[in-house]
Amino acid sequence: MSYYHSKYGVNRKRKKSYRKFLITFIVTILLFGSVGGYLLYQIIYKSNVWTPGGKNVSIYIPTNSNFDDVQQILYEKGLIIHRNNFVWWAKKKNYPDLIKPGHYIIHNNMNNDGLIKLLRSGNQVPVKVIFNNIRDIYQLAGRISKQIEADSASLVKEFMNEELLTKMGLTEKTISTIFIPNTYEFYWNTSAKGFVNRMYEEYLGFWNTNRTNRAAELGMTIPEVIILASIVEKETNKVDEKPLIAGVYINRLEKGWRLQADPTLIYALNDYSIKRVLNVHKELDSPYNTYKFGGLPPGPICIPSISSIDAVLMNKNDGYLYFCAKDDMSGYHVFAKTNSQHNRNAKKYQAAMDKMRIYK
Secondary structure, three states: OOHHHHHHHHHHHHHHHHHHHHHHHHHHHHHHHHHHHHHHHHHHHOEOEOOHHHOOEEEEEOOOOOHHHHHHHHHHOOOEOOHHHHHHHHHHOOHHHOOOOEEEEEOOOOEHHHHHHHHHHOOOOOEEEEEOOEOOHHHHHHHHHOOOOOOHHHHHHHHOOHHHHHHHOOOOOOHHHHOOOEEEEEOOOOOHHHHHHHHHHHHHHHOOHHHHHHHHHOOOOHHHHHHHHHHHHHHOOOHHHHHHHHHHHHHHHHHOOOOOOHHHHHHHHOOOOOOOOOOOHHHOOOOOOOOOOOOOOOOOOOEOOHHHHHHHHOOOOOOOOEEEEOOOOOOOEEEEOOHHHHHHHHHHHHHHHHHOOOOO
16 A cells, blocks of 8 residues: 555544544533533523412512522522522622512512512512501501501601691691591502601592582681591491581580580590590590580591591581480480480480499
């Protein structure tokens, strides 16, 4: 064999070997790439969230939280299946620098990408804030602090903000008049100031032209309407008789009589266990004692419901000047136009109370 043919054969073998190596190398790269891509796909898009019973779960991320805080919130609820995968992708998406507080709804079977996108977006779900049957702003602050991020202390502080009170033309005794019991939607991380501002907007919306005109026809300011409504609220929980009770008090005010409303005295005594108001109670020296002082008390004795406010505005004036709880203990009242008639009604109720051994 010639030198040429020998060299040609060696070259052919080398080329075959190189081609085989190249193919093997490419296949290996593709294989590793496929495996790597598959693993990356699994980390990003495979379900990594588990919720109990497959039900949606609410999480609350407080203001000024860091990534460690978020992890703890998720882990304590047992929501993340593979924690390392979640942390790795969160850092790749720069989530630790983009944390947004709020209330988020986590769905079962979410993947890391969907979860991080949700938390990064700040697209939180509003919470329903409900309050009713509230005695004063302190009780209100406690109730609201259980529904949004703002704590009760910051809420009370904002309620007492002198600049805010001046702006709204209110006092510490009348600030509660801006709160209209209802169901509202708020973002969970609403601040105390944000809550009060929203309530003031709702208050302005509630007092539309019809209501403000009606208050003017009664010769009453808005706070005065609400103060009287708060008394009506505490006199009865029977919506259908609220306009009658409001009518009695308006008749007394027009005649210059003292209201002599038991709920105002109970409020002044700050003893809500009292079932019967006695003569000794009526001696209390307080501007809220409407047995001793004429006119309306200086502020509401509770935050009245819309039905009580509208009962004052649309009161039913049948000429009654007295009312007393019915002796059947139904919660309803019996009304009278004369003192003698009222005394007879009162004696029946007092006898029923004695029979039940309720003496105070």
